[in-house]
Amino acid sequence: xxGRGGRTIKVDTLARVEGEGALxxxxxxxxxxxxxxxxxxxxxxxxAFLRGRHFSEAPxxxxxxxxxxxxxxxxxxxxxxxxALGIQIAPEVRLLRRxxxxxxxxxxxxxxxxxxxxxxxxxxxxxxEMAKDHRPVVEKALRLKKIGNHIVQSLGGREIHPISAAxxxxxxxxxxxxxxxxxxxxxxxxxxxxxAVRWTSxxxxxxxxxxxxxxxxxxxxxxxxNEGRLVSNRGLDIDAAEYEDRFAxxxxxxxxxxxxxxxxxGSYLVGPLARFNLNFDKLPEVAQKAALEVxxxxxxxxxxxxxxxxxxxxxxxxxxxLRVIGEYEPPAAPRVEAPNRRGVGQAITEAPRxxxxxxxxxxxxxxxxxxxxxxxxxxxxxxxxxxxxxxxxQLAAWSLEEATWxxxxxxxxxxxxxSCATHFLKVVIExx
Amino acid sequence: xxxxxCGNRQRADDGAGILAAERLRALGIAAQVCSGELxxxxxxxxxxxxxxxxxxxxxxxxxxxxxxxxxxxxxxxAMSAGSTHGLGVAQAIQLARVLDCLPARxxxxxxEGNEFEIGNPVSPQVxxxxxxxxxxxxxxxMGTSIxxxx
Numbered sequence: 056x057x058g059r060g061g062r063t064i065k066v067d068t069l070a071r072v073e074g075e076g077a078l079x080x081x082x083x084x085x086x087x088x089x090x091x092x093x094x095x096x097x098x099x100x101x102x103a104f105l106r107g108r109h110f111s112e113a114p115x116x117x118x119x120x121x122x123x124x125x126x127x128x129x130x131x132x133x134x135x136x137x138x139a140l141g142i143q144i145a146p147e148v149r150l151l152r153r154x155x156x157x158x159x160x161x162x163x164x165x166x167x168x169x170x171x172x173x174x175x176x177x178x179x180x181x182x183x184e185m186a187k188d189h190r191p192v193v194e195k196a197l198r199l200k201k202i203g204n205h206i207v208q209s210l211g212g213r214e215i216h217p218i219s220a221a222x223x224x225x226x227x228x229x230x231x232x233x234x235x236x237x238x239x240x241x242x243x244x245x246x247x248x249x250x251a252v253r254w255t256s257x258x259x260x261x262x263x264x265x266x267x268x269x270x271x272x273x274x275x276x277x278x279x280x281n282e283g284r285l286v287s288n289r290g291l292d293i294d295a296a297e298y299e300d301r302f303a304x305x306x307x308x309x310x311x312x313x314x315x316x317x318x319x320x321g322s323y324l325v326g327p328l329a330r331f332n333l334n335f336d337k338l339p340e341v342a343q344k345a346a347l348e349v350x351x352x353x354x355x356x357x358x359x360x361x362x363x364x365x366x367x368x369x370x371x372x373x374x375x376x377l378r379v380i381g382e383y384e385p386p387a388a389p390r391v392e393a394p395n396r397r398g399v400g401q402a403i404t405e406a407p408r409x410x411x412x413x414x415x416x417x418x419x420x421x422x423x424x425x426x427x428x429x430x431x432x433x434x435x436x437x438x439x440x441x442x443x444x445x446x447x448x449q450l451a452a453w454s455l456e457e458a459t460w461x462x463x464x465x466x467x468x469x470x471x472x473x474s475c476a477t478h479f480l481k482v483v484i485e486x487x
Numbered sequence: 488x489x490x491x492x493c494g495n496r497q498r499a500d501d502g503a504g505i506l507a508a509e510r511l512r513a514l515g516i517a518a519q520v521c522s523g524e525l526x527x528x529x530x531x532x533x534x535x536x537x538x539x540x541x542x543x544x545x546x547x548x549x550x551x552x553x554x555x556x557x558x559x560x561x562x563x564x565a566m567s568a569g570s571t572h573g574l575g576v577a578q579a580i581q582l583a584r585v586l587d588c589l590p591a592r593x594x595x596x597x598x599e600g601n602e603f604e605i606g607n608p609v610s611p612q613v614x615x616x617x618x619x620x621x622x623x624x625x626x627x628x629m630g631t632s633i634x635x636x637x
Contacts, residue, residue, distance in 0.1 A: 182574070
């Protein structure tokens, strides 16, 4: 709409960001005077809900925080509690957890690449409009997502929220034959992912590079899921236990989610770009080759190219799932005992959209005394505002409609998961 | 026939579809629950001719109002106001139409919600509406009224 002395565009609903939120940008000429991203953060409510519960309930409770990445919440919770209790898991269980995470990455990345973000690049309002012209692409996305979902179901059980993951292992582990059934679908998915890398690399990317501090896990031998030290391109190299010493959270008036900064430095970026840039050498050869063939090599500093990086990670997740299934032998026992014991444990795992930090303090009866959860979107929140401040200034010459569209596209680069369920992102740009 | 209750139990009235499915199960009627996510829905109804879907909706009507729509001709306002999921029920129906994989018969029961705070219980109006929907579906499925058993 057009107002007196300036223009304001308001986009009432934008359904392609999971969760709910609003973006407000105020401009005077080329100068951006204000950027506010408002998000709602249910993990903080869950922190209170977890207090007084037995640690064994945490995987099930935290899986309910997010409908898109329940595995991430389960994995961070379980690893943090296992550290608090001093539990060592069986190597077979460790492998199964990697497969579990592969399933979630395949589901989440397929959804984001094809159904949430591609419509932006191709100029469609949404995936429904896109499907009219690109039916095979959308059908491929649905099949990929289904394959990811089958992996999660084969390990997690149950409708909606997976329940099989437990402190110490799994309540039930699959037979070797059960996992072998996934192989032919995964072989198709690997080919489809390679095609996704080629396809996304042909999209048109706005010229927007920033000097990010990338933060991701790094493991000595693997592309990271559940383990590793937390590193950055500016020298950070810490254990999860040091996270709260090196990162600060603070409250801003306009959002109920806390914002995060690296202490003494500022905003930082988590997610596919950070992982790719810090762990390229740990990608399997098939994924490295796919990236290099389309000219993608670290450091990738253009946020919009994250759609290609997600496709490379899709290749990785399919290849890794096939590797794990090939090596899998059921463990002697699905899980090790987890006795009640007083302790504090922290863990970081790589959710599809970036690092997810959990800390639990547990008493001698196994009850949770305190819980802290820092989700990836709240860690990216300040970075999103910093980027949009720069990006909106570059869009001053564009019409408000186009500028708003481009800002929405930019926000979706972070694949913000602003909790599960309700889904409104309102984008408002005001120009004086 | 497939009966699907969609929603999120953690978000007050958004749990309406799940509650309805559970009530139907308690009455011995097979019903599935799901989050209402697009690909999950399209997977669930793949190859099924007749589907009944129950979900919370926001159309501006009073809380607890029950809407019944034919999935083949779901009105535009219901599509855009839709359910409370990202790519959810409304988009799944729209996409299935484009991809020619919408069930031949799809009836959507929309229960109007107005309270979606995390951790809050379902509002009393929505709870009553759930019972109404359960009764209507059970009557349809069993061919008899089950008022006495509710």
